Structures are given as C-alpha cells and as structure tokens.
Amino acid sequence: MTSLPASAAPCSCACSCEPSETEMFARLDEVISEYREKPGGLIPALQTAQSVFGYLPETVIRRIAEGFGKTVSEVAGVVTFYSFFTLHPRGKYLVRVCLGTACYVRGGKDVLDAFKKKLQIEVGETTPDRQFSLEVGRCFGACGMAPVVMVNDTVYQRVKPARVGEMVNQIVAGAVVAASEKEHT
Amino acid sequence: MLNVTVNTQKIQVPEGSTILQAARQMGVSIPTLCNLEKREAIGACRVCLVEVEGARILQAACSTPVHEGMVVRTHSAQARAARRQVVEMLLSEHDGNCPTCDRSGDCELRALAEEMGVSQVPFEGMRAKPHIDDSTPALVRDNSKCIKCRRCVTVCSEVQGVGALFPQGRGFQTVIGPAFTRDLAEVACVQCGQCAAVCPVGAIVEKSCIPQVWKAIENPHLHVVVQTAPAIRAALGECFGYEPGTRVTGKMAAALRRLGFDGVFDTNFTADLTILEEGTELLTRLKTALVDKQPVALPMFTSCSPGWINFAEFYFPQFLPNISTCKSPQQMFGAVAKSYYAQKIGRKPEEIVVVSVMPCTAKKFEAQRPEMESHGVRDVDYVLTTRELAKMIKEAGIDFRALPDEPMDAPLGLSSGAADIFANTGGVMEAALRTAYEIVTGRELPVANLHVSAIAGLAGVKEAALTITGTKPEWNFLEGVELKVAVSHGLGNTRRLLEHIKAHGSPYHFIEVMTCPGGCIGGGGQPRFTDDAVRLKRIGAIYSEDESKKMRKSHENPDVQKLYTEFLGKPLGEKSHHLLHTKYAHKAK
Numbered sequence A: 001m002t003s004l005p006a007s008a009a010p011c012s013c014a015c016s017c018e019p020s021e022t023e024m025f026a027r028l029d030e031v032i033s034e035y036r037e038k039p040g041g042l043i044p045a046l047q048t049a050q051s052v053f054g055y056l057p058e059t060v061i062r063r064i065a066e067g068f069g070k071t072v073s074e075v076a077g078v079v080t081f082y083s084f085f086t087l088h089p090r091g092k093y094l095v096r097v098c099l100g101t102a103c104y105v106r107g108g109k110d111v112l113d114a115f116k117k118k119l120q121i122e123v124g125e126t127t128p129d130r131q132f133s134l135e136v137g138r139c140f141g142a143c144g145m146a147p148v149v150m151v152n153d154t155v156y157q158r159v160k161p162a163r164v165g166e167m168v169n170q171i172v173a174g175a176v177v178a179a180s181e182k183e184h185t
Numbered sequence B: 001m002l003n004v005t006v007n008t009q010k011i012q013v014p015e016g017s018t019i020l021q022a023a024r025q026m027g028v029s030i031p032t033l034c035n036l037e038k039r040e041a042i043g044a045c046r047v048c049l050v051e052v053e054g055a056r057i058l059q060a061a062c063s064t065p066v067h068e069g070m071v072v073r074t075h076s077a078q079a080r081a082a083r084r085q086v087v088e089m090l091l092s093e094h095d096g097n098c099p100t101c102d103r104s105g106d107c108e109l110r111a112l113a114e115e116m117g118v119s120q121v122p123f124e125g126m127r128a129k130p131h132i133d134d135s136t137p138a139l140v141r142d143n144s145k146c147i148k149c150r151r152c153v154t155v156c157s158e159v160q161g162v163g164a165l166f167p168q169g170r171g172f173q174t175v176i177g178p179a180f181t182r183d184l185a186e187v188a189c190v191q192c193g194q195c196a197a198v199c200p201v202g203a204i205v206e207k208s209c210i211p212q213v214w215k216a217i218e219n220p221h222l223h224v225v226v227q228t229a230p231a232i233r234a235a236l237g238e239c240f241g242y243e244p245g246t247r248v249t250g251k252m253a254a255a256l257r258r259l260g261f262d263g264v265f266d267t268n269f270t271a272d273l274t275i276l277e278e279g280t281e282l283l284t285r286l287k288t289a290l291v292d293k294q295p296v297a298l299p300m301f302t303s304c305s306p307g308w309i310n311f312a313e314f315y316f317p318q319f320l321p322n323i324s325t326c327k328s329p330q331q332m333f334g335a336v337a338k339s340y341y342a343q344k345i346g347r348k349p350e351e352i353v354v355v356s357v358m359p360c361t362a363k364k365f366e367a368q369r370p371e372m373e374s375h376g377v378r379d380v381d382y383v384l385t386t387r388e389l390a391k392m393i394k395e396a397g398i399d400f401r402a403l404p405d406e407p408m409d410a411p412l413g414l415s416s417g418a419a420d421i422f423a424n425t426g427g428v429m430e431a432a433l434r435t436a437y438e439i440v441t442g443r444e445l446p447v448a449n450l451h452v453s454a455i456a457g458l459a460g461v462k463e464a465a466l467t468i469t470g471t472k473p474e475w476n477f478l479e480g481v482e483l484k485v486a487v488s489h490g491l492g493n494t495r496r497l498l499e500h501i502k503a504h505g506s507p508y509h510f511i512e513v514m515t516c517p518g519g520c521i522g523g524g525g526q527p528r529f530t531d532d533a534v535r536l537k538r539i540g541a542i543y544s545e546d547e548s549k550k551m552r553k554s555h556e557n558p559d560v561q562k563l564y565t566e567f568l569g570k571p572l573g574e575k576s577h578h579l580l581h582t583k584y585a586h587k588a589k
Helices: A021-035 A042-053 A058-068 A072-081 A101-105 A108-119 A161-175 A179-183 B019-025 B077-093 B108-115 B151-159 B194-198 B210-217 B230-234 B236-240 B249-259 B267-290 B306-315 B317-322 B329-345 B362-368 B386-395 B417-423 B427-441 B473-478 B491-504 B532-547 B558-568 B574-580
Strands: A093-098 A132-137 A149-151 A154-156 B002-006 B009-013 B049-052 B070-073 B139-142 B166-168 B175-177 B204-206 B223-228 B263-266 B352-358 B382-385 B461-467 B482-489 B510-514
Touching (some): A042 A072, A058 A072, A093 A108, A108 A132, B002 B019, B077 B108, B151 B166, B151 B194, B194 B204, B210 B352, B210 B386, B223 B249, B230 B249, B236 B386, B249 B263, B249 B386, B267 B329, B267 B473, B306 B317, B329 B352, B352 B362, B352 B386, B362 B382, B382 B386, B427 B461, B482 B491
Antiparallel strands (some): A149 A154, B049 B070, B166 B175
C-alpha cells in the first residue's frame, strides 16, 4: 500500500481491500509485545512494522519506542541507519540497485543512473504516481550475478543499463508482485 | 591481576582493565576524544590507537582489554603516525574556524592537533551541510563542528536518562541530534547542558548572553545588578589557572565590580530565603498530613534545579504536585531585586536589570519561562554561565589573579554557610534540615559540624533519617516522628529513584533533586573539564566556604530577617506567594 487509509474504521468485509489504520495499529501492538522482551528484538519489530504500514511513520516509531522503553531518538536513529527502513511511503515497486563492491565494479552505478533517468527521480524518492521508489542496496548476497537489482522481492541479475527501460515496462505490465498485493496475502 | 608491559614499564592491573586504564594507572597519557569516565568505551573517535605486540593492526586503547603478558607500545612511530592521521581526517571534515569558535580556548581537538604537531591537513574532505540549532534559550548546536564522538549521546542517555540525542543516519551523513532531525526545542530536552560540558569541540555550547549584558552595563539609564550562584565561587578560578577547588569568592566580587555592575549581590542571599519559604512549606505539608489528616502531596521535592523541573514536566507529571512551589533562588533574587530593592533605592522595576551568573545552562531557560515575572517585569533578564563570566573578565582586561578580595554589596549580598552548600549534592537538604530542625525543636541540628554526612558525596541516591524529639509546643505533632529524606543527583539516578517510588511508594518526607552529577558544582555551565576528581575538589571548597562562616543557618541571616519585617511579612505570606512561588505544568514529550 502506498499511504495510510483516511478512515480508521475496521474493515468488516471479507474482500481484499487494505486493512484500516486501527487494524494496523492493533497488529503493531502485537508485534511490540512479541519482540519487546527479546534481545535484539527492535530490528525484527521494525521490519514487521514496516511490512504492515509500508513505511515507518513517526507515530509508529513513537509507539515502538514507548513499547520497547527506548527513546524516540534512539529508535529513529536505528531506522535511519539501515537503508532497508524508510520514514516515507514507498511506491508500489521498490527498486533497489545494489552498489555493493561486486555490483559497483561491474557497473551498478550505470544501472542506477539509468533508473534515475528512466523514472525521473533521485535515490530515496518516489515517482509522483506512487508507482516506483528508488533506493541503493548494500549487497543482497548475490555477488556472482552482479550487477543486481531487486524490485520488491524479485531479483534481476546481470542488469545492463540499456535494458532498464524495457525492465520498467515489464514491471508495470505485471512482471513483479506489487507491494500492496503481497502484504495483504 | 594481570602482568602487562606498557612501553618499557611492567605493571599489574586488575582483570578487565582496558589498555587506556592500564596506561593511565602508570601515568602514560593516551589521547582520546570520546572516552568518558565511568562509562563503557564509546570507541568512536579512533584517536587512542596503540601498538600491541602480536596484533595484526593497531588497537583502540579505550576498548581493548589487557591480557596476561600483553606488551603495549603507546607512542611508537607507527602509533603516533596513525593517531596523527586520524586527527588529520577529523580536521578535514571539521569546520575549523578556530578564532571565531566559542571553544578556541578549551577545544580538545585543537589542543590535540597542536600536541601532535599537525601543521597542515593533507586531505580535502567533504564537509557536513551546516545546520545551526539555536532553538532553545540555553544551547546552540552546530553540526559542522561535530566530530561524532558521541560523548553527548552517552551523557544524555546514560547519565541523565533523557536520551534527546542519538546518531541519526549513517556514515558521513550521520547527524548527532534529536529524532527526525528536529531541533532541541521541539523535543523533550531538559537543557541541562551536560552535552555542552563533555563536547570536545564547539559543536554544542551555551547560547551566549555576553553582548546583551555589556549593552545593559553600558546603558547609563539602567541600574544593572548581578547575582552569583553558590557554585561559581568554587569553579571560576579554574578559568584563570587556579587548581579546581580554589575558592575565589572575594576576587569574583571584585571582578564583577570592575566589570561595571551597579550592585554586586549573591544568589546565596535568596538561597537563605528559599530555605525559609521551602522549610515552612514542608512543615505546613507535614502539618496538613499529620494534624489535619488532609490529603497532601508528600514527599515534597526541591525546586531549585530547572533541569529537574523540565524533567518532571516531561517525564513524571504525576509528581508535579509534590514539587515545592518555591521559585528557584535565581528567580527569587530577581523578584526581590525588582520589588524590595527597587523600592529601597527609589528606582522603577523596569529600570533595573538583573544579570545572573549560573553554573547552568537550564537557568537560561528558566529565566525565560513566561510565568517568571511580576507585573510584566521579568524576574531575571540575562543569565551567564561561569564560562561566560570568565570570558567577560578577560575581555575587560581584568587581571583576575591580581584582584583583592572584596565583599558583596548590601542588602542582597549577605548569606549563611547553609546557602553556600546549595552548590553541592545534598546541600539544599542539609541547609533545610539545619533550619527546620531548629525551628521545630529550638535546638541545633544534632550532627557533627552541622553536616549530614549520609547525604553528602557522589553516591547516586542517598538517604538519611532523623528522629525529632523535644519539640516546641506548637510543633508537638512532630514529636517522635522519624523524618526521612533522600537526595539524588544526575537525572539518570533521579529517574531510577522516581520509578522505584512509583512502583513501591515512598518512605520519604522530603527529596532533594539536582539535575547534574555532583550538584550545581558539576553544572553544564561550569569550566571544562569536569570529572569526579574535579567535582570532589569543588564540593570540598564549598564545604570549607560554609565552615569558614560564623553564620551557618539560613534563618540566622539578619538581612533575610529584615526582608521579612520590612517587606514580605512572613514565609508563605501574601507577598511571598505572589513574588516567590510558582507552578508547573505537564509538557508533552
């Protein structure tokens, strides 16, 4: 999903529409009580929270900080340290271009530039139609296939800058599972 | 014990010691810009690299534990070259406008570069995008000077239990600051300034009032009076080369007179006044509880320390009714100067300017609280830290060490020894006990040399109990009561005490809280660098100042007595209520 639904009323139908804010916060409280006592539980709690909300808004970070007995500055510090976490809503498709060492030397930077040009956005930004967000990855553990690009959970290997335009068209046409579809299953 | 060789010397050190501790034990100095006494090694600055025999690479002395038979070379050519390169790299990112920096006089990075003989910076590093946060009245943050050592983070979260600061972001883009790159005024920062006290460079400093104070002094239409907090006299000398713990009360008064203040007065005077108001308030609360059997907020907490007030307003609103309604001595002084003193000298309150010299940055915030005024006239106009006063003295070309000892002016300059000890952790409580016990029993507090030793010193939370016997008739409801008191300093200790009280209730009647470790002598506005050795020396100086006086109890102060007979009436009276008392409110985090 790309943004918080305006309505706070719980979804009572059995359809596949997005969960309401109330439902998401109820899930968040479950996540907090599941992880709060576990050593190193903050990171998995943040990961789960991000998958529920699509990003980590300030209200969620505050709730997690309170639940974990940590300061907001510390939790925000952890969130901003890891490139996986985002404070802003992301697009339907999150494009992460790896710039780890192997990908970098095999042209990851050129691939990134091609995405910037095609999508007309900078790293960390989302297209105005909320379709694509662009991020830099720091190694996905697939160095043998460098340069690697991940779009949501789909890995693209040995990406050539010239292929980026075609890739984007394929993604829009359904080659990748969209974020909102994945989270609700 | 472990056998270690540092350079050519062999020594034995306790297991678990770090190389840095071992070296210090034998008087070898290894530079560090991030290490903090009694705190786990931060290991961020990398300035303490040393050579360890058998190790593949240089080791950070602060975070490497020694092992049996370890051979360390602290100042080998390789270690010196590496440390120098670390400093050069820090300098390459650092906004090094030293001549215009507040810290040019006591910057640890500048001193280290000089010590290492760094004459040029061979790297052209990227510089952080400058952002100046001057959102609070107390502090200014400049991230282009920050070297990301994280001392402020450690002190804010571990020592003060506040946690307003944390590294945000990653790598070169890291900013040490509040969440979501907010400014300090937008978060639950108590403005105690302990961050500014430990910062090795000029990245966090107090917001200066020096220009405004000069302007007021130089305005012939204004009558500018100055008050100095008890803690200044035990620390100001450090800015002029005196050993920590040197008392400079007389020279300080002489310097203030030469700076051009029209009245050289003492916050100590209103510390004595505070004891009368706050002591009466405590006895009144006890009477309400014990005689009238009415619900009343006990234990009562002291209210002198503005960082503590902020802390309670942010984090422990349930205890706000327990905090004494007394304004702090700083604010009482302003209120008295602009009413009683103004009348005495025939000046309008608005023609009087009150300047405070405080060991504290939160006092700058306190002076600006909207309620700290009477009839639209601010109680206190400008607050200088101890460090700022030293700068003014230097700027005025005053040879501080050559000054004679001079007294404070009347009528707001006379004080008891009980007022002096407001500077130390446990001091406000001891001062209150000296007076309250004597009011209730007619006899002197029955402890050696008037010191309640159980609540003195640097333990984090201290307590004492005192059984009251032989009461005067009007206080006989206190006969046989065991008065229980507690003292905490450092907000981390205070948080633990309050959490304990929340969970288990309080056996105490009265609790003293001081924001900073050691009390005001360790305040965020004091000369750098304050460690426990310095704290103890300043504490000792304050106790000897107290003991040097004949008058050691607040209620004996004749000028305070005169203030009541001529002007205020009685403690907690109508005028006191209006001028000397205040209220608190819950602040959202």
